[in-house]
Amino acid sequence: xxxxxxxxxxxxxxxxxxxxxxxxxxxxxxxxxxxxxxxxxxxxxxxxxxxxxxxxxxxxxxxxxxxxxxxxxxxxxxxxxxxxxxxxxxxxxxxxxxxxxxxxxxxxxxxxxxxxxxxxxxxxxxxxxxxxxxxxxxxxxxxxxxxxxxxxxxxxxxxxxxxxxxxxxxxxxxxxxxxxxxxxxxxxxxxxxxxxxxxxxxxxxxxxxxxxxxxxxxxxxxxxxxxxxxxxxxxxxxxxxxxxxxx
Amino acid sequence: xxxxxxxxxxxxxxxxxxxxxxxxxxxxxxxxxxxxxxxxxxxxxxxxxxxxxxxxxxxxxxxxxxxxxxxxxxxxxxxxxxxxxxxxxxxxxxxxxxxxxxxxxxxxxxxxxxxxxxxxxxxxxxxxxxxxx
Numbered sequence: 001x002x003x004x005x006x007x008x009x010x011x012x013x014x015x016x017x018x019x020x021x022x023x024x025x026x027x028x029x030x031x032x033x034x035x036x037x038x039x040x041x042x043x044x045x046x047x048x049x050x051x052x053x054x055x056x057x058x059x060x061x062x063x064x065x066x067x068x069x070x071x072x073x074x075x076x077x078x079x080x081x082x083x084x085x086x087x088x089x090x091x092x093x094x095x096x097x098x099x100x101x102x103x104x105x106x107x108x109x110x111x112x113x114x115x116x117x118x119x120x121x122x123x124x125x126x127x128x129x130x131x132x133x134x135x136x137x138x139x140x141x142x143x144x145x146x147x148x149x150x151x152x153x154x155x156x157x158x159x160x161x162x163x164x165x166x167x168x169x170x171x172x173x174x175x176x177x178x179x180x181x182x183x184x185x186x187x188x189x190x191x192x193x194x195x196x197x198x199x200x201x202x203x204x205x206x207x208x209x210x211x212x213x214x215x216x217x218x219x220x221x222x223x224x225x226x227x228x229x230x231x232x233x234x235x236x237x238x239x240x241x242x243x244x245x246x247x
Numbered sequence: 248x249x250x251x252x253x254x255x256x257x258x259x260x261x262x263x264x265x266x267x268x269x270x271x272x273x274x275x276x277x278x279x280x281x282x283x284x285x286x287x288x289x290x291x292x293x294x295x296x297x298x299x300x301x302x303x304x305x306x307x308x309x310x311x312x313x314x315x316x317x318x319x320x321x322x323x324x325x326x327x328x329x330x331x332x333x334x335x336x337x338x339x340x341x342x343x344x345x346x347x348x349x350x351x352x353x354x355x356x357x358x359x360x361x362x363x364x365x366x367x368x369x370x371x372x373x374x375x376x377x378x379x380x
Contacts, residue, residue: 016253141352
């Protein structure tokens with residue numbers, strides 16, 4: 001295996017001593033097959049133990065190591081250094097406040113996620129003795145891609161609407177709400193609509209489409225948001241023009 | 248809580264730099280910008296209707312005005328933006344209007360292709376009604 005000397009510029013911020021973040025350059029001898037997370041781990045172990053960042057699984061499952069790599073939101077565990085030339089700039093995820101170094105404050109996303117009720121609210125609650133909630137493969141395919149979301153927040157870092165209007169519920173939360181709305185076993189749509197059909201919900205989206213482009217799990221939040229807009233519009237017309245159709 | 252009090256999160260201000268962070272944002276802003284040209288052309292169409300209602304002389308004067316190089320240049324630019332606007336939006340239709348037949352979804356190209364097809368048919372129909380053929 002080959003080796004390569006990599007120049008990494010990492011945005012550092014220590015809330016106890018710094019008034020603003022600054023870049024710090026590290027020179028790391030990397031192996032060709034390394035990802036950016038390996039280089040960060042190498043820095044922490046051998047050069048600078050104070051470097052702070054989140055990570056856990058190292059296999060694009062946990063969604064912890066999202067960061068801006070050369071200004072693009074990426075999972076550090078999926079960003080192979082062989083894809084980069086020259087100095088690699090690593091910054092915390094855009095649009096989130098910085099807690100320390102590459103660690104961001106994610107309370108806002110966690111709150112929004114909770115508000116959209118991303119869990120099954122059964123149409124009819126069944127006793128365990130009454131058996132499973134059955135579903136056909138077609139019914140499963142209707143929402144399956146959205147269930148791949150790992151809450152890594154890359155879509156929020158890619159979305160200029162979220163950066164400009166922090167109240168916006170945002171791509172992942174709306175996609176997850178849509179995932180449960182599309183589920184044949186679910187009956188909680190009315191509860192979720194209050195959040196996702198509001199001005200700060202799907203209607204804040206102007207269809208930049210960046211969320212779907214950066215998603216490491218190939219979820220399509222942009223698609224989910226447009227479908228929420230269409231369904232909410234149909235709801236409005238049904239309610240105002242054909243009120244007798246409303247259940 | 249003592250732990251809470253020691254926190255001092257740093258909020259980065261968002262500048263217009265984001266537009267140039269990645270080509271996708273430039274493409275998006277170009278699509279948004281295209282509305283200005285389409286809006287301006289629509290205003291010109293309203294003016295045309297007003298001139299038409301004023302009689303043959305006003306209409307002839309309007310048609311003569313359209314031949315000015317500046318107006319011709321505007322039409323060329325507005326047409327380019329209108330095509331860009333339509334193509335980029337039609338390409339996004341599979342995201343908004345997915346169609347599931349049985350277990351599988353209809354491929355994206357079929358949905359956007361149907362929109363492009365309808366666009367072509369309607370354009371030809373309008374040109375036919377306008378006596379272009």
